[in-house]
Amino acid sequence: MSKIKNVTVAGSGVLGFQIAFQTAIHGFETTVYDISDEVLEKAKAKFEGLAESHKKDLGATEEQITEARERLHYSSDLAFAVKDADLLIEAVPEDIKIKTEFYKQLSAIAPEKTIFVSNSSTLLPSQFAEVTGRPAQYLNLHFANQIWLRNTAEIMPHPGTDEKITEEIVDFSKAIGMVPILVKKEVPGYVLNSLLNPFLNAGMQLWIGDYATPETIDKTWMLGTGSPYGPMALYDIIGLTTPYNIYKLQVEKGKTDDKIVLDKLKSTFIDQNKLGISTGEGFYKYPNPSWQSPDFLKVPEADLSKISIKNVVVAGSGVLGFQIAVQCAYFGYKVTVYDVNDEALNKAKNRFDVLAEEYKNYLKADEEKIENTKNNLTYSTDLMSSLQDADLLIEAVPESIDIKKDFWEKASKQAPEKTIFASNSSTLLPSRLSTFTNRPEKFIHLHFANHIMVRNTAEIMGSDQTDPTVYNEIVEFAKSIAMLPVELKKEKSGYVLDSLLIPLLVAGLALWANDVADPATIDKTWRIATGAPFGPMAILDLNGMNTNYNILKEIPGELTQKIAEKLKAELIDKGKLGQQSGEGFYKYPDPEWQSKDFLKA
Numbered sequence: 001m002s003k004i005k006n007v008t009v010a011g012s013g014v015l016g017f018q019i020a021f022q023t024a025i026h027g028f029e030t031t032v033y034d035i036s037d038e039v040l041e042k043a044k045a046k047f048e049g050l051a052e053s054h055k056k057d058l059g060a061t062e063e064q065i066t067e068a069r070e071r072l073h074y075s076s077d078l079a080f081a082v083k084d085a086d087l088l089i090e091a092v093p094e095d096i097k098i099k100t101e102f103y104k105q106l107s108a109i110a111p112e113k114t115i116f117v118s119n120s121s122t123l124l125p126s127q128f129a130e131v132t133g134r135p136a137q138y139l140n141l142h143f144a145n146q147i148w149l150r151n152t153a154e155i156m157p158h159p160g161t162d163e164k165i166t167e168e169i170v171d172f173s174k175a176i177g178m179v180p181i182l183v184k185k186e187v188p189g190y191v192l193n194s195l196l197n198p199f200l201n202a203g204m205q206l207w208i209g210d211y212a213t214p215e216t217i218d219k220t221w222m223l224g225t226g227s228p229y230g231p232m233a234l235y236d237i238i239g240l241t242t243p244y245n246i247y248k249l250q251v252e253k254g255k256t257d258d259k260i261v262l263d264k265l266k267s268t269f270i271d272q273n274k275l276g277i278s279t280g281e282g283f284y285k286y287p288n289p290s291w292q293s294p295d296f297l298k299v300p301e302a303d304l305s306k307i308s309i310k311n312v313v314v315a316g317s318g319v320l321g322f323q324i325a326v327q328c329a330y331f332g333y334k335v336t337v338y339d340v341n342d343e344a345l346n347k348a349k350n351r352f353d354v355l356a357e358e359y360k361n362y363l364k365a366d367e368e369k370i371e372n373t374k375n376n377l378t379y380s381t382d383l384m385s386s387l388q389d390a391d392l393l394i395e396a397v398p399e400s401i402d403i404k405k406d407f408w409e410k411a412s413k414q415a416p417e418k419t420i421f422a423s424n425s426s427t428l429l430p431s432r433l434s435t436f437t438n439r440p441e442k443f444i445h446l447h448f449a450n451h452i453m454v455r456n457t458a459e460i461m462g463s464d465q466t467d468p469t470v471y472n473e474i475v476e477f478a479k480s481i482a483m484l485p486v487e488l489k490k491e492k493s494g495y496v497l498d499s500l501l502i503p504l505l506v507a508g509l510a511l512w513a514n515d516v517a518d519p520a521t522i523d524k525t526w527r528i529a530t531g532a533p534f535g536p537m538a539i540l541d542l543n544g545m546n547t548n549y550n551i552l553k554e555i556p557g558e559l560t561q562k563i564a565e566k567l568k569a570e571l572i573d574k575g576k577l578g579q580q581s582g583e584g585f586y587k588y589p590d591p592e593w594q595s596k597d598f599l600k601a
Contacts, residue, residue, distance in 0.1 A: 002171040004086040004115075008033055010078075010102065011091035012043035015119065018147045019089055021050045025060065025068035026176040032074050033081035040074045047072070054148055079109045087172065089141065091119040099123065100131055107133030115165055117141035121193060124186045125158040136162040141169055142190050143178075145238060150529045153178035154190040174601040181525050184516055191517050191525040194510070195536065197246075198503035203231030204243065206499055207283075208261050211492045214283040218291055220486045220496040223457045224449050225539075227532040231500060232283040233291045234530070236276035240269045299456065302479035309391040309420070309477055313338055315383075315407065317348035320424065321396030323452040326355050328394075329376035330369070330453075331481040337379045338386040345379045352377075355453075362454055387415040392477070394446060396424040399550075404428065408436035420470055422446040426498055427554070429491045431463035440465040444474055447495050448483070450542075458483035459495040501539070502551065508536030509552075509563045512585075519585040523593055538593045541584035545577045 005028065009020040012034040024030040034040050047069065054060035075081040082088055088110060092102050099120070106116070116138045118125065129135035139157040144150040153173035157166045166182075173180040183190050189197060206217050218230025235243060247262045269275060269282060276282035290296055310333065314325040317339040325348075329335045339345050352374065359365040359373070380386045387393065393415060397407050404425065411421065421443045423433050434443035444466050447459040458478035462471045478485045486496055494502060508526075511517050517525075523535020540548050549572060552564040571577070571584060578584035579591075586592055 002175045003168060004172050004175075005029065006084045007031070007087045007089065008082050008085040009089045009091060010034075010081070010106075011093075011119075012040060013091065013093075014046075015143060015145055015147070016089075016091035017043045017046050018050065018145070019091060019119065019143055020072060021047070021054075021068065022143075022147050022178075023089075023176050024071040025054065025064060027071070028176070029071050030073065031081045031085070032072065033078055034076060037076050040076060044074065050148075053146075057149055078105060082106065082110045082114060085110065085114045087115045087117065089117050089119060094120060094122060096123065096127070099128060103128055103131045103133075107131070115168065117169060119143060121190075122188050124188065125156060125161070126186060129158050129160055135160045137165050139166060139169060140190075141173070142192075144192060144529050148177075151178045152181050152192060152525055152528045154181045154183055154192060154525070156183040156186060156190055158186055177601075179524060179528055179599065179601045181517070181521055185514075187511075187514070187516050191511060191522060192529050194516070195504060195507045195522070195526050196529070198507045199500060200231050200235065200243065202500045202503045203235070204261060206492070206496060207232065208264060209492070211488055211490060211499075212486070212496050215290060215296075216486055217496055217500070219297060219484060220457050220459070221500055222291075223297055223484055224455050224497040224501070225532060225534065226455075227530060229291055229531070233289065236282035236284055236286075236289070239276045239278055240265065240282050241275055244270050297484065299482055299484050300479055302476045304476070304480065306473055306476045307480060308473065310334065311389050311391050312336070313386050313390045313393045314396060315339075315386075315393060315411070316396035316398075316424075317344050317379075318396065318398075319351075320448060320450055320452070322348040322351055323355065323450070324394055324396060324424065324448055325377060326352070326359075326373060327448075327452050327481050327483075330359060330363075330365070330373045332372075333376065333481070335377050336386045336390070337377060338383055339379075339381060341381055345381065349379065359453060383410060384414045387411065387419065390415060390419045392420045392422060394422045394424060399425060399427060401428060401432075404433055405436045408433060412436070412438040420444070420474070422474065424448060426495075427493055429463070429493060430461060430466065431491060434463055434465065441467040442470050444470060445495075446474055446478070447497075449497060452483075456483050457486050457497065459486040459488065459497065461488040461491055461495060463491060502555075505536050505540055505543075505548070506552070506555070506560060506563070508540070509548075509567070510559060512537065513563045513566045520592055520598075524599060528599055535593065537585040538591070541578040541586055541588075541591070543578065544580055545572050545584055 007023050007028045008031045009016055010033045012032050020030050020032045051065045092098055116132050118140045119142055120140055125140045129138050132138045139161045142154040144152055155169055170180045181191055203217055206212050214232035218232050221227055221230035244265045247258045250258045251262050273279050274281040277286050280286050284291055312328045312333045313336045314321055315338045317337050325335045325337045356370045397403055421437055423445050424447055430443055430445045434440035437443055445461040449455040449457055460474055475485045508522050511522050519537035523537050526535040549564055549567050552560050575581055576583045579588050582588050
């Protein structure tokens with residue numbers, strides 16, 4: 001139970017006033033301080049908008065809104081504003097000089113009892129602890145925008161913070177409807193921004209590099225992970241001045257590579273006042289952006305006149321390879337599953353019934369449809385006979401350049417001239433693999449995500465030599481098997497989905513490896529802030545630790561190699577391989593992250 005009764009919020013900007021409103025509506029007497037009455041009048045004008053949001057999103061009553069209004073007080077006199085404060089929440093501009101001057105002034109006039117916390121998003125509490133005059137009663141308390149929905153309160157003490165004060169702020173956070181996220185040690189960005197910034201930057205780089213449109217980027221993320229919006233929509237929600245200022249700061253620090261991003265943001269958005277939701281336009285137009293449309297993720301109808309494919313061969317009967325084969329068979333294609341031995345094929349056949357249940361569950365398939373799917377599948381260990389009438393060959397063999405080279409050289413000798421070659425490779429580029437074939441003009445990448453019938457994206461990427469008619473046919477083929485085509489404009493290792501996902505997973509692993517936060521805390525933060533059904537640590541469990549380790553080993557850098565070794569020592573070597581082994585970051589079959597109470601305070 002929090003001992004705090006009276007709260008002062010210093011700074012009445014967008015987030016500062018949200019914090020004040022959140023505090024008042026949960027029963028605390030709240031004073032909003034800012035430098036002038038004129039600024040405070042602008043803050044008061046935000047009340048009605050927040051009241052409507054609380055009614056709409058949380059079901060707040062008129063009585064609660066009226067009481068919140070009565071608990072909110074305003075003052076441009078700092079001494080008056082803090083005279084009874086048990087807690088002072090600082091939300092002044094993110095500038096070291098401004099914050100330092102503010103704390104010098106505050107420390108001289110605030111009561112001894114007052115706890116100071118900062119909502120700073122990048123600056124550490126140890127940078128200001130001494131100037132506050134009460135380092136033991138000072139720490140950071142960070143909120144996300146749209147605080148009533150993204151209700152995390154990231155709590156970051158510095159080494160000199162009294163543990164009882166930290167506990168008091170944890171209790172206060174719960175009392176105002178927040179889920180406390182305790183950060184074990186100081187780190188710029190806390191948990192949320194440590195995850196969010198690499199993810200958003202990955203989306204920005206896809207857009208800046210002209211690999212894909214904002215809509216394509218967001219569709220891929222939404223379908224691939226089940227999230228309610230993608231990174232480009234999230235930029236609009238945050239406001240595009242925020243990334244602009246971040247990139248501007250990076251350029252000023254000498255990161256010249258970010259100059260192209262800064263210039264494009266300025267010319268495309270900032271100079272045209274297209275700042276996101278707040279101005280009615282950013283990457284999307286508001287109030288009815290396309291990403292909120294019920295048809296945004298709908299697979300377009302295929303133009304069957306552009307598809308000559310009838311017979312499909314899937315080479316590789318592993319988890320994803322067999323899913324690809326079943327998906328094609330389910331939608332009426334004759335499919336041969338090829339693998340190097342009967343043992344591998346028998347394992348695949350044994351997975352059919354499990355997949356059939358998922359088709360019944362997710363696609364409402366009846367027994368007749370399942371039987372037809374089964375009848376459309378044949379199996380072979382003879383590559384030549386498999387390919388004799390193939391219109392399309394989809395390669396899903398292990399992600400090894402030597403294995404793929406050997407496979408494509410053999411397939412080139414044995415496949416008919418008509419056969420289109422497609423690879424499901426997740427890292428190797430089509431311009432590289434096509435050199436092992438005798439038909440680069442008919443070579444393309446067709447990349448699927450695991451759990452294909454639900455995460456139904458088909459990422460399509462050609463090389464400079466890919467015939468446009470082949471590219472277009474594969475787009476229509478993807479639609480014909482109920483996949484949403486994700487068309488990349490040019491080659492990109494990782495396509496769209498992995499280009500977004502891998503930075504997020506590495507960021508989550510870095511927080512864990514550096515003992516900043518535990519896996520559950522990391523996942524709670526991400527899910528509450530973004531509405532995603534999975535956090536990065538749960539995704540890592542679903543991927544499997546061996547897969548995660550292999551990906552990390554291929555990413556150069558001291559940090560990724562450190563993470564890889566820790567992953568091996570603490571999980572892989574102990575047989576904790578994720579969901580498949582019953583334990584990874586969580587224990588299965590009933591992991592903590594699936595609990596209905598997981599996201600509660």
